[in-house]
Amino acid sequence: MKHYRSLLFMPGNNPGMLASAGALGADAAIFDLEDAVARTEKDAARILVRNALTELRPEGIGVVVRINALDTPFWQDDIAEVVKGGPDFILQPKCTSPEDARTLIAAIEEREREYGAGRKPIRLLTLLETAAGIENAFAIASAHPKLAGMQLGAEDLTLELGAKRTPGGEEILYARTRLIMACKAAGVKSLDTPYPYVTDLEGLEKDAAFSAQLGFDGKTVISPQHVAAVNRAFTPPEEQLRWARRVMAVARKAEEEGKGAVSLDGMMIDLPIIKRAQLILSRAGEAPVSFTEDTAHA
């Protein structure tokens, strides 16, 4: 599976956007049934998204559907329609506990059984956007083998905290690092919050670079204009790629020759170095690492 550097939200009730999902450069599209859809249009949007999944599915990118939260009257109807379309992932907003994640996974599995075998199992991404969600981050990340990753949602979180949302993002540093730590410890993907200032492309560049520096695996975006900068930030530079290819070549050769230890440019090539090289290559799409392969729940 391609590494997801950028995941682009698009309104679930906008047929033009859904049809263009594969042409906007993002590594994954998130068809949104939650905030982007008015309450009176939830029914129509979930039907449209279901049809888009089955008839307009973009090729070569991941497809995610954000449903409505468990504390709304919409989520079960969302699941009933969306599972028919078989997205790669369902994104659960306002996940606050491992029980929330398990409740949703059970509901998805029930629908999958109802609609028949032969479908690729849908996996879960959770959106942590409450103080409780952040505090329970590791428990949520480890909640179930079908949980593939977690995303930070900074807008709702800062609202709850009473914090001022700023382009620099100092107010979300703790939440970002807490989420990354939990994801790494549980072996699931960590996805950063979108940069909310749509026209501030300079601020976006800095925010995306900082996000990659912190260790996020990818970043969600709310505008097609943001995709290219986020992809750049999460693509290793050519110099790193060359180093990673050399490391892997040396490591493979050592393995074939039964050598226990090798060095490159004076550096001992041990397992952590090999893993770093693999990570760099996977981020460039050269050695794809899927959510499944990455998930340490086996």
Place this chain on the structure above:
Amino acid sequence: MAQTIPTPESSLGKPLRATAGSLESNDIFIALAPGEPGGNEITLESIVMKQFGPAILRVIEESLAEHDLTGVTVTAQDKGALDCTIRARMEAAIRRYKEARS
């Protein structure tokens, strides 16, 4: 004494007309209302009427048949919707229409 003016409302006050979709590009606006029993009447406006008018009408007719709905008038204003969008908007309008009449 005021004269009662007929409106498309049921005796329970629920609207008998149901709509779905929008007039945005790539979408279609569908309005369903009660019509003559036994058949369906469809009125279509489309920005691609010449090229796709018959195909759009066929999708609308198929949707009505699939959901076993007769005796309605359908007013459709198409802004270049794909077939799967037309089917989705028809399904939403039909569900809302049936809900309003139940």
